[in-house]
Amino acid sequence: MNYLFENINARNQGKILKLLESEYLTLPKNVNLFTIISSDSFLGLVRTGKLQIVKNDYSGNRTIVEDLNENAVFGSIITNLNSTEYEVIAKEETKIILIDYNRLYQNDYSKYEYYNEFMKNLLKILTDKIEERNQRIEILTKKTIRNKLLEYFKMLAKKMGTRTLYLPFSFTELADYLAVDRCAMSRELKYMKEEGFIKISSRRITLMY
Amino acid sequence: MNYLFENINARNQGKILKLLESEYLTLPKNVNLFTIISSDSFLGLVRTGKLQIVKNDYSGNRTIVEDLNENAVFGSIITNLNSTEYEVIAKEETKIILIDYNRLYQNDYSKYEYYNEFMKNLLKILTDKIEERNQRIEILTKKTIRNKLLEYFKMLAKKMGTRTLYLPFSFTELADYLAVDRCAMSRELKYMKEEGFIKISSRRITLMY
DNA sequence: AACTTAATGTTGCAATTGCAACATTAATGA
DNA sequence: TCATTAATGTTGCAATTGCAACATTAAGTT
Numbered sequence: 200m201n202y203l204f205e206n207i208n209a210r211n212q213g214k215i216l217k218l219l220e221s222e223y224l225t226l227p228k229n230v231n232l233f234t235i236i237s238s239d240s241f242l243g244l245v246r247t248g249k250l251q252i253v254k255n256d257y258s259g260n261r262t263i264v265e266d267l268n269e270n271a272v273f274g275s276i277i278t279n280l281n282s283t284e285y286e287v288i289a290k291e292e293t294k295i296i297l298i299d300y301n302r303l304y305q306n307d308y309s310k311y312e313y314y315n316e317f318m319k320n321l322l323k324i325l326t327d328k329i330e331e332r333n334q335r336i337e338i339l340t341k342k343t344i345r346n347k348l349l350e351y352f353k354m355l356a357k358k359m360g361t362r363t364l365y366l367p368f369s370f371t372e373l374a375d376y377l378a379v380d381r382c383a384m385s386r387e388l389k390y391m392k393e394e395g396f397i398k399i400s401s402r403r404i405t406l407m408y
Numbered sequence: 409m410n411y412l413f414e415n416i417n418a419r420n421q422g423k424i425l426k427l428l429e430s431e432y433l434t435l436p437k438n439v440n441l442f443t444i445i446s447s448d449s450f451l452g453l454v455r456t457g458k459l460q461i462v463k464n465d466y467s468g469n470r471t472i473v474e475d476l477n478e479n480a481v482f483g484s485i486i487t488n489l490n491s492t493e494y495e496v497i498a499k500e501e502t503k504i505i506l507i508d509y510n511r512l513y514q515n516d517y518s519k520y521e522y523y524n525e526f527m528k529n530l531l532k533i534l535t536d537k538i539e540e541r542n543q544r545i546e547i548l549t550k551k552t553i554r555n556k557l558l559e560y561f562k563m564l565a566k567k568m569g570t571r572t573l574y575l576p577f578s579f580t581e582l583a584d585y586l587a588v589d590r591c592a593m594s595r596e597l598k599y600m601k602e603e604g605f606i607k608i609s610s611r612r613i614t615l616m617y
Numbered sequence: 618a619a620c621t622t623a624a625t626g627t628t629g630c631a632a633t634t635g636c637a638a639c640a641t642t643a644a645t646g647a
Numbered sequence: 648t649c650a651t652t653a654a655t656g657t658t659g660c661a662a663t664t665g666c667a668a669c670a671t672t673a674a675g676t677t
Contacts, residue, residue, distance in 0.1 A: 262549070276535050278542060304528055307521070315518035318527040322512070325534040326485050332541035333487060339548040340471075340587040342635070343663070371624060378549040380665045385626060387663095551665070552633070580654060589635045594656060596633095 201323045211313035221298040232287035239280040241297040243273045248293025344387045347377045366402040410532045420522035430507040441496035448489040451509040452482045457502025553596045575611040
């Protein structure tokens with residue numbers, strides 16, 4: 200995964216963080232970031248731990264918008280957090296850095312040679328995010344649960360380079376990701392097993408085609 | 409819409425374009441960019457005209473991936489074009505600039521004060537693209553055609569600030585965008601009209617709720 | 618270990634949808 | 648203008664799906 204401070208030494212990292220008025224924060228497990236801060240105009244970086252961006256819509260549904268691990272970048276620049284519907288939850292104790300992103304645009308830092316490197320890194324990260332979204336759209340565009348599953352498996356298998364893949368999340372979360380009813384998905388997976396298309400043992404799935 | 413050369417004067421624009429080994433191209437109407445060039449590692453900018461990125465999948469389906477108007481930015485940085493499945497078609501005579509995007513990452517241009525501005529602009533554009541994708545995902549995640557339509561209308565109405573909105577594309581394309589069967593969508597729109605939810609006259613839609 | 622909560626599996630049934638086939642209207646171009 | 652192509656509208660029907668309700672198993676907590 201691309202890292203925001205790739206090719207920037209510790210000293211210059213420090214300078215950038217100071218320049219951008221960033222702050223360090225430690226989120227205890229299960230705590231929502233917005234119970235600690237109120238602004239959403241930041242660019243966040245996960246230093247250690249895991250976060251989850253969760254949306255609670257008006258009808259009480261809870262959806263995972265994004266899973267964030269070490270080095271992941273988040274914030275309104277990527278996902279609109281500008282609404283009380285969103286929570287940023289620490290899945291375990293998590294250390295983050297928050298950068299005031301208005302400052303990214305306000306000033307001209309071109310005199311600092313390392314700042315350009317930083318911008319290039321950020322660019323790569325955003326490109327990855329777009330790719331991620333495109334992939335999900337590609338999947339959501341399929342018309343049947345089976346085709347969504349197959350597209351998703353294909354993508355994972357390609358990423359891993361094998362016909363055996365490990366789901367990065369639970370079946371409940373997978374159903375969410377594919378935007379289908381969990382029970383209907385469970386049924387479809389059963390059919391696919393019965394037809395010999397796939398083998399499943401817990402989160403390991405083997406493609407037989 | 410954000411523009412790649414916002415706040416950069418013509419002279420510096422020229423310098424950037426030279427620095428990045430960009431080239432000018434004019435695409436005649438209905439011509440596919442990839443019949444003219446073969447590389448896909450460019451960052452494209454539409455100067456005048458209209459482009460459409462179209463995907464032809466293995467089963468012969470043709471989908472519009474993206475509509476690009478004046479000042480729009482495109483390329484593999486945003487949509488993966490690395491496959492013969494994709495076409496970049498000019499809907500009318502279109503003038504574009506192609507920038508070799510490997511050069512964006514390879515060199516350090518921080519000594520050029522305007523380059524930083526350019527990177528900031530690019531950042532904003534990518535942020536917009538992510539937002540666009542997030543919006544579509546939000547819509548595709550709805551489980552019924554009606555809810556997809558309502559979410560889409562809501563979004564458009566919000567953008568326009570009125571309860572009357574103009575579809576930016578045809579119903580056939582809308583069905584594509586929502587990833588539903590056109591006929592089924594047409595039926596659902598009929599029901600919504602009958603129930604007094606909306607009024608439709610050609611591409612103008614009025615929300616009655 | 619005992620308890621609680623979350624995840625998974627299963628199924629009947631009604632609602633929604635895709636598909637196919639066709640009619641009608643609008644847009645395009647020679 | 649006339650012809651051709653594209654877009655839209657309509658509907659029956661079968662397939663797919665969401666929903667609800669419940670059983671079972673796994674995971675997490677004290």
